[in-house]
Amino acid sequence: MIIGIIGLGYVGLTLAIAAADCGVTVYGTEVNNHIKECLKRNRAHFYEPGLDKVIAKLNEKAFFCVDTFPEDVKFDAFVVSVGTPLLTGTHSPDFDYIRQALRSISNIYTGEQLVIIRSTVSVGTTRRIALPLLAELCGKPEDEVLIAMCPERTIEGKAIEEITGLPQIISGNNARSVEIADKLFRMITTRTIVVGSLEEAELAKLYCNVYRDTIFAVGNVLCMAAQEFGVDGIKVIRAANDGYARSSIASPGFVAGPCLGKDAYILTNNLPECSAKDFILSERKFNESLEDTVVEWVERNSRGRIVAISGMAFKGKPETSDLRGSSSVRIAKELKKRGYSLRLHDFAAISGELSALELGEVFETVEEVCAGTAALLVLNNNARYSKLMPFSAMFQSGFVILDAWGALSHLEGKGICAFTLGNIKLRREL
Numbered sequence: 521m522i523i524g525i526i527g528l529g530y531v532g533l534t535l536a537i538a539a540a541d542c543g544v545t546v547y548g549t550e551v552n553n554h555i556k557e558c559l560k561r562n563r564a565h566f567y568e569p570g571l572d573k574v575i576a577k578l579n580e581k582a583f584f585c586v587d588t589f590p591e592d593v594k595f596d597a598f599v600v601s602v603g604t605p606l607l608t609g610t611h612s613p614d615f616d617y618i619r620q621a622l623r624s625i626s627n628i629y630t631g632e633q634l635v636i637i638r639s640t641v642s643v644g645t646t647r648r649i650a651l652p653l654l655a656e657l658c659g660k661p662e663d664e665v666l667i668a669m670c671p672e673r674t675i676e677g678k679a680i681e682e683i684t685g686l687p688q689i690i691s692g693n694n695a696r697s698v699e700i701a702d703k704l705f706r707m708i709t710t711r712t713i714v715v716g717s718l719e720e721a722e723l724a725k726l727y728c729n730v731y732r733d734t735i736f737a738v739g740n741v742l743c744m745a746a747q748e749f750g751v752d753g754i755k756v757i758r759a760a761n762d763g764y765a766r767s768s769i770a771s772p773g774f775v776a777g778p779c780l781g782k783d784a785y786i787l788t789n790n791l792p793e794c795s796a797k798d799f800i801l802s803e804r805k806f807n808e809s810l811e812d813t814v815v816e817w818v819e820r821n822s823r824g825r826i827v828a829i830s831g832m833a834f835k836g837k838p839e840t841s842d843l844r845g846s847s848s849v850r851i852a853k854e855l856k857k858r859g860y861s862l863r864l865h866d867f868a869a870i871s872g873e874l875s876a877l878e879l880g881e882v883f884e885t886v887e888e889v890c891a892g893t894a895a896l897l898v899l900n901n902n903a904r905y906s907k908l909m910p911f912s913a914m915f916q917s918g919f920v921i922l923d924a925w926g927a928l929s930h931l932e933g934k935g936i937c938a939f940t941l942g943n944i945k946l947r948r949e950l
């Protein structure tokens with residue numbers, strides 16, 4: 521099969537490379553010059569284990585990054601994998617990138633090719649926005665247009681492994697659309713799940729992320745509630761889960777990033793007012809409130825105005841360089857606004873991208889970032905923290921550590937006493 525992918529970001533590029541590796545010929549378009557430059561050097565513009573190696577193998581052989589799709593190639597399908605961010609200052613999704621992406625194929629789109637929406641969209645968007653636009657572009661009635669909604673469900677840091685291992689949800693507006701989409705994804709994944717409508721696929725995708733948001737909120741809520749009873753929430757979670765299969769309460773931590781931070785809003789955007797909407801939004805807002813909790817902790821506990829932050833990527837496990845939607849970035853912005861000087865570190869973030877945020881100087885190691893500071897905030901759960909040994913700054917009088925995720929718990933027995941999201945309120949009272 522021959523496909524064209526519009527948008528070579530995290531989702532588009534990983535799909536492009538996985539598909540090319542499975543025998544599909546893939547052309548990709550991208551508007552960001554930095555991404556195109558990286559691809560010319562056989563590299564992704566982000567860190568994803570295993571990805572660069574496969575790019576080097578397939579680039580210009582089975583995968584071609586092009587400015588526009590060649591008119592002499594007979595495409596079976598186009599895949600739309602552009603961003604669907606929330607409009608600045610609002611919680612409403614912006615689907616303009618999708619409209620622009622569809623218009624970008626107008627010179628080559630005949631209505632004979634399948635168009636697959638892969639971006640995350642509100643329920644009904646494929647039918648109400650993408651389908652009429654394609655019908656207009658090709659001049660065919662809507663029921664003859666071939667359109668599918670096949671959502672992406674991989675996680676950053678494990679995308680290459682998951683894209684071929686996870687079952688792929690497939691939906692289409694008619695049997696032919698489903699057939700072509702199913703044929704394509706059977707070349708890439710081990711299993712496909714054909715659902716009854718475009719809307720089922722859209723909702724299944726969104727609810728996968730709302731579900732994760734909720735289970736993490738449950739762990740976070742427990743940690744805050746436990747402290748009202750004077751006990752450490754993390755210890756309660758460990759005890760509750762130990763040997764008890766019916767309980768797998770998540771450890772506390774931030775729930776953020778380019779997807780988890782927005783999908784609850786994308787889902788509730790066109791959901792009429794109802795108790796289900798209230799529930800989804802309340803767990804989202806609880807997770808967001810942890811950022812304020814951390815800022816207030818700094819205000820109460822730091823004895824100086826220079827603060828070190830380690831763990832700027834939105835998550836540590838699996839490791840990612842992605843700073844988009846990161847709670848750490850939002851916390852750093854708020855602290856800077858309040859007059860703190862910041863020193864920053866991350867194990868995986870690309871230091872140029874971190875510097876470009878202009879939040880503080882960037883350092884290579886946790887030891888370096890702590891020099892001359894009054895407090896260390898460890899804000900993600902990168903596995904590399906478990907190898908960290910105590911160093912002198914940690915023992916300086918008045919130096920405080922907030923280890924939000926408990927990533928430094930191995931240091932507890934070595935004389936390091938850190939605040940965590942399980943005892944952040946408790947320790948203050950003691």
Ligand SMILES: NC(=O)c1ccc[n+]([C@@H]2O[C@H](COP(=O)([O-])OP(=O)(O)OC[C@H]3O[C@@H](n4cnc5c(N)ncnc54)[C@H](O)[C@@H]3O)[C@@H](O)[C@H]2O)c1
Pocket residue numbers: 526527528529530531532549550551552555601602603604617620621624638639640641672673674675676778779
């Ligand atoms: N990042 C993830 O792990 C993930 C997982 C599942 C779903 N999603 C969803 O997938 C979609 C894409 O996410 P992403 O993280 O890859 O976003 P991204 O911003 O990394 O990638 C989108 C890319 O599309 C490019 N683009 C925009 N308009 C274009 C156009 N007209 N022509 C060509 N290129 C264009 C942008 O420059 C960008 O590089 C979003 O809807 C997101 O919610 C993301």
